[in-house]
Amino acid sequence: MPFMKLNERSENILDFIVRDYVRTAFPVSSERINKKVSLGVSPATIRNTMLELDKGGFLEQLHTSAGRIPTDKGYRYFIQNLMRLKEPQADIRRSMDEIFSRSGEIFEELNSAVSRHLRLFSAIFLENENRFFKHGLSEVLKEPEFMEQGRAVNFVDLTEHLENMVSGIFQRKNKNYNEPDFIIEEFGMAGMFFEDEDWGRFVMISLGPRRMNYEKAGSVLKYAKRQKQYG
Known part of the structure; x- marks a missing residue:
């Protein structure tokens, strides 16, 4: 609203x-x-x-x-x-462009590259295979918010049970197909829905503390969507 x-x-x-x-x-x-x-x-x-x-x-x-x-x-x-989504930094653009230019499965390396650049926990969910790729948990847990043990435990639990979050992104995809989806609750999330001829429907998610950089995460996900659609 x-x-x-x-x-x-x-x-x-x-x-x-x-x-x-x-x-x-x-x-x-x-x-x-x-x-x-x-x-x-x-x-x-x-x-x-x-x-x-x-x-x-x-x-x-x-x-x-x-x-x-x-x-x-x-x-x-x-x-x-x-917030103004803009072109991501040159290093992550080059990495994603190179990954998207390959044939075969790219999701492990793509997710790892996004997680490293954003310094957030990142996940990709492939609907056809009911499979997750996950990276960056140990890095994001270094953020000061997670010095509080209870919050760190809650975050780890969230990363192990992403099904509801993914389902919500699939359900909301028709609202604005080409824009990232954001959630701000105990933690922050940026997500993007994709639909691809080769891989079917999939979702990319970046998770972090509520203080995460939504602008940077949204810019990277939007760039990934554009490159996957139009190359």
């Missing part, structure tokens, strides 16, 4: 907070925003805008003395209104 549009200043501040938190994993303070972003407003106005975003459910403050981090609602607003 689309959100009510925020004003430009609120969008600029939310955009910076999401991107900065994705990069650093540290809550973002008003002082950091004032230092890094040219908004043309006073520090007090930045603080008041952050408070409004907090009250609107887009940000949360984990500790009294800390800055803010995005909520699920904040991430969803970012994905729907602020």
